[in-house]
Amino acid sequence: MKKLLVLLLTSVLALSLVACSNKKTTTEDTTANTEGQTPAEEIKIGFVTDIGGIDDKSFNQTSYEGIKKAADELENVTYAYLQSSQAADYTPNLNSYAEEEVDLLVAAGFLFSDAVSEVVKSYPEQKVLIIDVNWLEGENLQQAVFAEHEGSFLVGVAAGLTAKNAGKTAVGFVIGQESVTMEKFWAGYQQGVWAVYPECEIFYDNADDFGSPEKGKTLAAKQYNAGAYIVYHAAGGTGNGVIAEAAERRQAGEDVWVIGVDTDQYEYGKYGNEGKSAVLTSMLKRVDTASYNAVKAIADGTFKGGVVTYALKDGGVGIPKENPNLAPEVVAEVDAWTQKIVNGEVTVNETAVKDDSRIK
Amino acid sequence: MNKKHSALKISLIAVVFGLLLGFLVVLITGRSPMDMLYAFIRSLTGYNLAKPDKPINLMYVFNWLLEAMPIILTGLSVGFAYRTGLFNIGGEGQFMVGSTAASFVALTINMPLVPHIILCLVVGMLAGALWGFIPGFLKAYHNINEVVVCIMLNYIGLFFSNYLVRTFLEIDPNTNARTVAFPITAVLPKVTDMTASQFNYGFVLVVLCLVMYWFILEKTTFGYSLRATGFNSEAARFAGMKVKRNTVYSMMIAGALSGAAGAIVVLGVFKYGRIFTLFDNYGFDGISVALVGAANAVGIALSGLLFALLKSGGNNLQLFNIPKEISQLIQAAIIFFVAIQYGVILMLNKFDGFKLKLKGGKKA
Structure with missing residues (x-):
């Protein structure tokens, strides 16, 4: 019986080997051709x-x-x-x-x-x-x-102006974790908001978790209930909960907004059947620019070691090209601030102000 | 049940079937099964058949062995409990508390190289034993199902570890997601600097555990009473064996083995205290390893090596443009074929019957 089984298995194995070795030669041929070309x-x-x-x-x-x-x-x-x-x-x-x-x-x-x-x-x-x-x-x-602080500054400007135009007194911020890198988001955001709307209050909450949408949802609900008009999240997966809370509230007829991070999160904030989104705008971090540039640099032999900072002027951070929820005058204002930062007229600090009566 | 078809034979058949299925899927999806074979052969021997002009690269072999170390230990952990009639699905939690306890010793105690490492490993094993003691004790004295307790303890182990690390250890300021690096005295040294692989002296502990596993279960009275408990706990109790005590000890030893796995991974691979985001699945891999290895020492060593080959070969597969999911598919198929072993035995018996008939025919 053993021999029978062994014979059976080896024949199947041998068959599949033959089948694939044929295949192998053909693929090798094609690669050889392309290499020649x-x-x-x-x-x-x-x-x-x-x-x-x-x-x-x-x-x-x-x-x-x-x-x-x-x-x-x-x-x-x-x-x-x-x-x-x-x-x-x-x-x-x-x-x-x-x-x-x-x-x-x-x-x-x-x-x-x-x-x-x-x-x-x-x-x-x-x-x-x-x-x-x-x-x-x-x-x-x-x-x-x-330069996350520069990008966050821009969305801060957008949040501040939108809140001011709507006659609201507060915006919010949910952070995923406190660290040196994460503080740059917070620093830029508060500077941006206060640059255009100095009296604005900002709610600040630390989820201490990048992967907990439930926490994000709870914190966003807390901030919206306390009167925040717009909440900016820098909290990865936790931020999905922030966006979900905003979308639910808009669905229910409440006037609140959320600002996304890293990629254009407009799609994630969609609610209802009309394709509207609760995402006001997003702070883009163009990670693709970094890998794109590095590959290009390898190709033309200019690749260098060391720290490379992708700032606003390098297209490393910014807001999306399309912002259907942002008023045109706000977009114009954001563009004006972009120019100022790029020119060096305005410098955005990397460290945040912690004790200020406007921070709740 | 016919004892003729040993567990080893069933495992071997399952492995062959699993590999064949993998071959078939690779073939159907239009990729080359030869490449799959090359990837596994490279992990096994360091030799890349796709580029025969290149010399043997032992890094792949060492990476394979490195991958095998923790899953052999968690395999022993599951196997040990299984032999006593218990199902230790808590390897994941025991792994994490073992890893965290080792990190604490590594970062808070100042000692010279060899004793420091040994202390880290011992404390890691003790922490794992504690995590095994809880379900063992609850099972023995309160008849609470160890499976449920183990699963809950996996999560408690995860969050409790993270809490302890975040609260009491120095966190690396750059990432804020791990502790600072261990001192050199608490790092399991690499066996050889010949390759970039992190293969380290943790393997000594693995071999020791394998020998101890065999020795305790097969050669001691204690092991005999454990196995008797596993076969029939009522009969064992009637024969005067301390079934309750055995249950607790067995789970503690199982926990210590998983804790050892956690310790060697954190001391040899990461070299810093970890804050866990998810399970690493070493404990769950241990279940497969023990199952395919039929819960005996040699079997677990072999099946641990096999699963490690599939795992590290799985990473290698991607270098040959085959998705690593293929290797997971093979692993799943192997487990499946072992799990339906009664069906396989039935089939084998049919074959035997067939052969007998043939023989009979010849004689007549």
Whole structure:
């Protein structure tokens, strides 16, 4: 009986081997052909994601889109990604690409900071881009950070003006966690609001969690109940709860707004059947610009290590092109402030004011 | 039930079927199963058949072994409880408290290299044992189902660990999502600097645990009474064995094994105290490992290595443009085929009958 089973299994195995070895040769042929046609040296980009993968609607996805865009424009760039199954996989996955000798290794987010610092030690020659990290060391390590305070200033201006025009006295802010990076959001926002509406009160709440929509919803409800007209969230997944609360309230006929973060979150704030959204505008963090630029720099040989800051003037932060809920005069005012920041007329502080009677 | 078809045979058949299914799916989805084979062979030997001109790269082998270390331990953890008739689904929680306890010792106590590491590991195991003691005690003395308690303790372990770490340990100011790095005395050293893999001396503990597992269960009176409890706890009680005490001890040993897994991962791979966002699934992987390994030491070692190969090979698959989900599919299929073992046995018996008939025919 054993022999019979073994025979059966081996024959199936052998069959499938034959089937695939045929396939293999054909694919090899085609690659050989394309290689013959494009003499330009192939540039390989390796992207490692956390467990979220490249369709996480967040950091990984945006970074990947930047790589894709650059690869579409440049003919000789190929790219691939490794999705991690668990946090312990970050270093092995980065190492695998380093062993494959990719021309650029990309990792998005501070979650990768330790893994990247290990990889940089093991492979000092490997060119690496890490996004949202600026405290590592490495000659060929580019660390991209964003001027979140400048972008937050702009949405602060939008919030302040909209509240003033509507005759409201308060706006709100929900933060995902208190840290040096997160404080930049808060700092820019308060400066923006008070630049156009100095008497405005701002409610401040710390969810201490990036992944809890329920908490976000509760905090948003608290702020709206206390009289906040517009709530800006810098809280990742927790912020989805803030947006949901605003959408529910608008659905019920209440006049409140929410401001999104990182990507244009207009779509997430949709309610009712008419396609209206509760999202007033969003603070964009153009992570894709960072990965796009890095790939381009690899292609033309200008890639450099060190910290690269993507500010408002570099297109690293800003508000979306389309803001259906924002009054035209508010948009004009935001544009005017954008100009002032870009010119250097106005400097936005990275540290927030903490004890002020207007902060609730 | 026919004892002729051993657990080992069933596991082997399940593995072969699982791999065949993986092959089939890869083939159907229009990718090359050869690439899949290459990816696994590279993890197994370090040799890349797709690029034969390149030298052997041991990094992939070490990464495979590194992946195997914690899941062999959680596999032993589940297996140990299983042999006593208990289902330890709390490996996840035991893993996390083990990891957190080890982090506390690593960051708060100042000691030279070797004793520091050993103390970290021991305390990690003790914390895991405590996390196993709770369901064991409740099961033994209050007849509360250990499965329910274990599942609840997984979440308590997650949030309690995070609370302790955030409250009492120094948090890294840059990320605000982990502690500062461990001192060098509390880091499990790499076995070799030859490759970039983090494969470390934690493997010594894994081997020790494997030997102890075998020794306790197969060679001691205590192990005998544990197994007797597993076969039939009423009969064991009637024979004068301390069933309640056995239940508690068994869960504690199981917890210690998962705690050891948590300790070696945090001390050898992360090297800083973690704030957990989700389960890492080491405890749940342990269930598969124990199941396929038929809860004996050699079986668990082999199936741990196999699952690690599928996991680290799964990451490698992506380098060959095959989604890593294929390797999860194979893992799931293997578990499925083991789970329907009675069906497989039935099939094997049919085959035997068929063969007998053939033989009989020849004789006549």
